[in-house]
Amino acid sequence: MKEVLLQDDAIISPLGFSTQENIEAVKAGRSGLLFHNNRRFSLGGFYAGIIDPELLATEFLKIGNPTKYTKLEQMMLLSIYKVLTSNSKIDLSTTGLIISTTKGNIDLLKGGHSFSEDRFTLNSLAKVIQEFFPFKSQPILISNACISGGLALIMAKRFIQAGKFNSAIVVAGDLISDFVISGFQSFQALSKAPCKPFSKNRDGISLGEAAAAVYVSTEIDSKNNISIIGDSTSNDANHISGPSRNGDGLFLSIQNSLKEASISAKNIDHISSHGTATIFNDEMEAIAFNRSGLKNAAVNSYKGLYGHTLGASALLETIITKHSLLNNELYKSHNFDDLGVSVPLKIIQKTEKREMTYALKTASGFGGSNMALVLKKIENV
Amino acid sequence: MSDLRTELKKSIIEQLNLEELSIEEIDNDDSLFGDGLGLDSIDALELIVLLEKDYGIKLTDPYQGKEIFISINKMAEYIETHRTK
Amino acid sequence: MSKDPYFISQYVGIKNTKILKNAKLIFSTQQDSEVLPFLKEVYKKVGLNYPKYHKMDPLCKLGILATSVLLKDSDFSNETALVFSNASSSLNTDLRHQQSIENIVSPAIFVYTLPNIVLGEVSIKFGLQSENAFFIEEDFNPKLIYEYTELLLNSKKAPSVVCGWIELKNAEYDVFLCFISKQGEIPFTTENLKKLYLFENE
Incomplete structure (x- = not known):
């Protein structure tokens, strides 16, 4: 492929x-x-x-x-x-x-x-x-x-x-x-x-x-070397505006994208989440990440910096995630204080250097839609 | 007093497009959400709109609705004490 | 990679007070060509028995109606993907929301101001936790629908797909949806999609 x-x-x-x-x-x-x-x-x-x-x-x-x-x-x-x-x-x-x-x-x-x-x-x-x-x-x-x-x-x-x-x-x-x-x-x-x-x-x-x-x-470029190695969308089939309580659709998207990428959840260094800051969305995401075995990946949301830019958000945030991988920098999740979801998550509290290879970008939206994509940094180009 | 309850049932059926339900089928103590009428989160938001439109009651905290939209009786009690029109 | 043959297993058209399945007329009314009375009448006649239907906007009602007719006796699964398209997005409901902006806005209207809500409603009705996409095109574009559906099937992202066109503008509706799977007789090709769509429009 x-x-x-x-x-x-x-x-x-x-x-x-x-x-x-x-x-x-x-x-x-x-x-x-x-x-x-x-x-x-x-x-x-x-x-x-x-x-x-x-x-x-x-x-x-x-x-x-x-x-x-x-x-x-x-x-x-x-x-x-x-x-x-x-x-x-x-x-x-x-x-x-x-x-x-x-x-x-x-x-x-x-x-x-x-x-x-x-x-x-x-x-x-x-x-x-x-x-x-x-x-x-x-x-x-x-x-x-x-x-x-x-x-x-x-x-x-x-x-x-x-x-x-x-x-x-x-x-x-x-x-x-x-x-x-x-x-x-x-x-x-x-x-x-x-x-x-x-x-x-x-x-x-x-x-x-x-x-x-x-x-x-498909051109290999010496300065840009981030590859999309897995991707999926899944519908919650649950409600047209409320996120699924058990994170079904997002969980499935993550499973499918990891499967296509041929890597396991523990390889994911970083998750750039949707993180809209509604009570139900963030809780749903936290549950989906936990169900996927991703509770140790470093998570952030860029919504505290940009707000929810709707149809632009998932592309904008993927671009920043790409640079985060290339720069080996984890960017702080802005406006975060105390964890307010029912399951453990590693929210990035301080911008810091970290060697990284794999990142996961997720997004969810009205109509029960969810998507996940796996980014990989290709070394030795 | 029962007039308000009938009026509420009528406008709930209308506003929430519960076309296959009639006023007689809704009991004053039936729960509106869950096993009762089976309303959902969008319906809850529509009920907030209904309170404002018909009775001049403004709910600013979405969680307030949880204590009001329990049954027709509870809703009617709340409206009787808080209505401005 | 070897490619399995796929077929247009079933197809449905809704236009101008008529519903056709596999080119056979299954419902028509002389009453009224307007979309709202049509949607109301057809609900009873088709025997949908799905009270949530009444809460939906007309675009979603069309989608539920079309998929209910299409998927009846079809071998779909919870992985059956949805690839829909139209020209006017959610214009019908956008206009209703726009009219209310200066007064009291209805959340039950606003939630339908996105074209892909119909994908959500269909997914809920049939329990599809699958790949979803909504394309906007000026006219039905069989080539694009074929190409995207084919790549979903060939890359094993979906075992079968419901794809097609679902347009609603100024109370005029034009729906053409196909169920694509390994069963059937009409080969799944751009030309056949085009031919069947044009037939519905004769």
Whole structure:
């Protein structure tokens, strides 16, 4: 089976407009979650990771006219552009394009904007992205709730191994919109303070927005040598919004991905978890990790730094995990205090150096969806 | 007093789309969750919306619902003392 | 790697007040072409007996309806994967949620503002703890659906797959789902997917 490698990447987030800036912020424990005024909230506002639209437009001006593109398009286009400029070998006539988002430009649905009426559709978003560069092949577009970005990466790997294309750009992005805020508010799922994954006094999620892109191919590169060696998605078949109490779907995803990777749970050095900081999600994950024999792996969640970036989260967090493996650094799980799940977990409490080979990335989302992928650092390249 | 209970049953059936259930089939002491009506976590959130819409009661702590949404009787008792409309 | 032959074992189409299974009409109504009355009437006629159906949004109702007809007498297992696609995502419910944003938002509506919720509902109904994917395409794209389904089967990530198209826009619905397994007579190919979909649309 062909080895599929994570190559160049880019992250556009409140913590910076490049992977490097983002990794520096993660290392320094600098969170993008700030208080934003919003009349929907009895406290006068909420904590979220929101990208400053003016800073974004200024950055976007280097590659295009920001008035012609929505905020999300600017974020996603910039992330791809940065990947393309960092690798001159990428051939747009043969490289596949896989796009993922939950709600895309849904903020345009209410009208009152200068874009065309159907610009809110996911197909329009895909078209804008394809035509900007332009990519020759038809983009593949997926929308699978909060595992979208991870599933897009899994698809890139599977399509490459099946011979559909030899390389692909995978991009994921989502915005914080009134649409999404009002919904999560009705779910009483939003935290009053910046979210605290796996902590005793956690009380819900913080929302975030981001775009991330990565180039995936079979070429062995001397500086990037992280391979996707196992992947799986599984449905809980339990409830459309509540996580499974026994972590069934996530457990199955982890089992399947370890099996494909031909390694056992004890080989996993590090888990980059979903860790949304809702009571039920974190508990479910802790149970699934324990059932999988992973209670000794070093676990973190990046939600305390970024918030929940929805469809972008699993891709963004996989990219950071890739750099964590390459740098041999475990990054602290931000906002963690006392363990607040019913089974033991080794939460990373301090950023530290650690020799690592294997990492597991997991994500779960509405619709009962779960995904797991195993990353391996290839030595001696 | 029983009017409020009938009204509640009616709006619960309507709001939660329990189409195959009739008012007569719900007992005032039936448990709403679990083995009773078998409501789930989304239904619980919808009941919070119902309290706000119909009776002007705002629950800010999602766990408060657990003590109120036990049965039609418990819900009615809570509404009688807390309603603002 | 040797490839096992797979077949389109069963297929179902729902469009324009009609339900067809394996090209045979199994339900039709002259009453109303609107999606909501259709979904209500067909529930009784098909004998679903699944009270949760009434809580779902129309897209999920279509999915439950189609898979219930499709998987009846089918040899599916809890590993049967779901590969669905459409053009409008969850637009029908997105619009309902959007209209409520300035007033009181309903969590029971918001939860359906994602296209893959139908995968969750179908998984719950049939106990499928399997691979899930939801693609967005401008039109039914038999090539993509074939390629992804085929790789799931060939890589042994699923022993059988329910795949196809489930579109709902402006109360117009168009569902075409296939059960792909080792049993059957119609070879599983892009061309056959395309042919059967076009037949449903004649």
